[in-house]
Amino acid sequence: xxxxxxxxTASHTAxxxxxxTxxxxWVMHKRLSKRLKEYNLTLPQLVVLxxxxxxxxxxxxxxxxxxxxxxxxxxxxxxxRLEERGLVERxxxxxxxxxxxxxxxxxxVSTLNKIEIHKKNSxxxxxxxxxxxxxxxxxxxxxxxxxxxAEELNE
Amino acid sequence: xxxxxxxxTASHTAxxxxxxTxxxxWVMHKRLSKRLKEYNLTLPQLVVLxxxxxxxxxxxxxxxxxxxxxxxxxxxxxxxRLEERGLVERxxxxxxxxxxxxxxxxxxVSTLNKIEIHKKNSxxxxxxxxxxxxxxxxxxxxxxxxxxxAEELNE
DNA sequence: TATTGTTATACTCTATAACTATA
DNA sequence: TATAGTTATAGAGTATAACAATA
Numbered sequence: 001x002x003x004x005x006x007x008x009t010a011s012h013t014a015x016x017x018x019x020x021t022x023x024x025x026w027v028m029h030k031r032l033s034k035r036l037k038e039y040n041l042t043l044p045q046l047v048v049l050x051x052x053x054x055x056x057x058x059x060x061x062x063x064x065x066x067x068x069x070x071x072x073x074x075x076x077x078x079x080x081r082l083e084e085r086g087l088v089e090r091x092x093x094x095x096x097x098x099x100x101x102x103x104x105x106x107x108x109v110s111t112l113n114k115i116e117i118h119k120k121n122s123x124x125x126x127x128x129x130x131x132x133x134x135x136x137x138x139x140x141x142x143x144x145x146x147x148x149x150a151e152e153l154n155e
Numbered sequence: 156x157x158x159x160x161x162x163x164t165a166s167h168t169a170x171x172x173x174x175x176t177x178x179x180x181w182v183m184h185k186r187l188s189k190r191l192k193e194y195n196l197t198l199p200q201l202v203v204l205x206x207x208x209x210x211x212x213x214x215x216x217x218x219x220x221x222x223x224x225x226x227x228x229x230x231x232x233x234x235x236r237l238e239e240r241g242l243v244e245r246x247x248x249x250x251x252x253x254x255x256x257x258x259x260x261x262x263x264v265s266t267l268n269k270i271e272i273h274k275k276n277s278x279x280x281x282x283x284x285x286x287x288x289x290x291x292x293x294x295x296x297x298x299x300x301x302x303x304x305a306e307e308l309n310e
Numbered sequence: 311t312a313t314t315g316t317t318a319t320a321c322t323c324t325a326t327a328a329c330t331a332t333a
Numbered sequence: 334t335a336t337a338g339t340t341a342t343a344g345a346g347t348a349t350a351a352c353a354a355t356a
Contacts, residue, residue, distance in 0.1 A: 014283075017297065025183045028176055028180045070324085071326085074325075096336095098337040098338070127168060130299075137292070146175055152186070216315060233346080324345080328339105
């Protein structure tokens with residue numbers, strides 16, 4: 001009987017966590033978009049810029065598509081607009097003339113840095129009030145959750 | 156000195172949590188969209204349907220816009236498409252001829268239910284592996300975080 | 311005059327399919 | 334033939350501004 005209750009509760013908790021995560025994602029999306037507007041950027045554009053930043057070295061269009069969970073045609077459009085504004089540049093690959101490497105420009109990097117500083121200044125009340133220990137636990141759970149969800153995407 | 160380190164770490168954790176949350180939001184978005192495609196629905200459409208479901212009773216276009224963090228012109232478009240497919244309906248308000256109430260139809264409710272059942276069956280590995288106690292802690296932290304972020308949006 | 315909702319407009323994102331040029 | 338990337342196409346979402354009907 002105990003076990004039965006726990007099962008129900010576990011299923012309920014799982015659904016609740018998913019629900020809250022979706023809501024959180026929605027609100028974060030709105031919140032970030034609002035902030036990005038000051039830099040005339042969209043969320044998909046930021047995701048692309050961050051993927052480039054994280055990889056450190058220029059990567060191909062197809063690698064970029066995979067890293068951002070986008071289709072290659074979508075990436076073409078996003079890179080078109082970012083390149084037009086000088087935030088990234090397409091570099092030809094001497095090894096394979098079909099392939100292109102995309103690189104962040106100096107303007108691209110400095111724009112990302114400006115956004116980071118902006119972020120730092122808007123440190124949320126949430127983390128201010130939460131004990132350090134709990135912050136770490138929360139962060140770890142988030143990372144764990146993210147990796148499981150991301151893995152499930154490829155099934 | 157101790158305090159200095161802790162400050163840096165706290166700031167770092169806050170940024171990390173925000174970063175992971177954005178990534179989680181992005182991946183959840185992709186994951187949900189994939190699933191919603193089977194129902195020929197988009198994420199903004201689901202957000203609208205869920206807002207209507209949550210309110211229990213029909214609400215006006217402007218209330219719907221506020222609840223979903225959208226602008227009224229956007230809601231007009233989304234409701235247009237949902238109404239065309241019979242998932243919601245616009246009802247005139249006898250009290251105020253300018254206003255409209257939007258209601259879920261039977262088809263709308265049953266579609267939401269189908270999605271819920273679908274969700275239940277895809278119980279993630281994450282919650283399966285996490286001890287019940289930790290699930291509750293995680294859920295509470297998520298809810299707390301969501302409410303703080305949502306509140307900050309209105310500043 | 312103020313409010314409710316729509317329309318017009320312009321742009322971004324998105325996926326699919328067809329295509330070009332290499333390999 | 335297969336792969337990398339682009340283009341063409343169609344549709345959804347988004348915000349702003351102008352608008353019509355009603356309060």
